[in-house]
Amino acid sequence: MPDTAVLDVDGTLVDTNYQHALAWFRAFRRFDVTLPVWRLHRAIGMGGDQLVPAVAGDGFEAAHGDAVRAAWTEEFDPLQPEVQPFEGARDLIAELDRRGWTVVLASSGKQQHVDAYLDLLDARDLVDGWTTSDDADATKPAPDLLQVALERVSGRSGVLLGDSVWDCEAAKNAGMGSLAVRTGGFSAEELADAGASAVFDSLPELIESLDRTGFARPS
Template identity: 65%
Template structure:
């Protein structure tokens, strides 16, 4: 049993994954690199420091990596007004907190983006702590950010709630189980293959089933 709940933000609590994929597509196009959007989507959840090489190769990373990432920020900024919270996000966080868990919102996003998303869900009023890209040297699928999230609240054992395969892989490397929500557009098979122990369709389904899972009551 856990004493800490770590929630991924992008794609889990706020609906951003397809904006992210399209922003990466447009960023690469600035350098005459055209990648299938569906392949870019499958990399969403991975940190930008690793995504460029993963989807386009080491040569593109060496020649254009930082410039592509800067272009991605510009493209995503143009779409940010279209981002909304998923149904039930605030209520789920409040319920998990009410049950006594230490609550951390874990994001590897830019500070300005994270602030915007936390405002959408009232995260700063509910959570005990949150993270940004500034908090870890290596992003997902490295476990650094997950471990930082646990350390921020001095937790002993955690449960991760995420939407992408990369959330499950990163948490697994830190020996933390993952509940996966299909809000990010990944299949049940992809999520379980990446290590998720439970997969649910929505945040509302997760909230309704809290008593039957690891977020029922925390350890003391």
């Protein structure tokens, strides 16, 4: 039975998805590839190892994958000061901790970005652990990162909170249940179809409904 709350970070706790999409758009433009921003947004939630071939093809990945990911970092870093936490983000972590959950942040972000988000959320003393892009060879929707997150805190079983269909699919691939918030820009129907047992418009709405969700109490 679940004893660990596995929380996605980008798009779930901090409002970054549109900055990510813009940074990817600019990174691909360096290679004379112009992709519609809406298409890039639809892929946000995947790690860079999955996103590049998904939006630009396996040939582009083979020729330029590492270079475009490096370009993305250069484009995203100047946008970092604009990032803000979603309303209720720290309150949710604190409430899960109060209820007795082991809380781990499952991020595929760069170490420096995850460090910045931990400080932004003032959450270092509330969470039991976190991951970065260095911790798994394959990112969401592969299950690897969620499995690493669970192992990091010696969790028995987890429930994921995410904002994208890729989060929900990763949870399903890892044998976890999932809840979702619409803060990443995906519809309730898409998130439910991807495996979310419940979908909320915001973190405050989720907090008010915790007793009716998989985050009621750890087992």
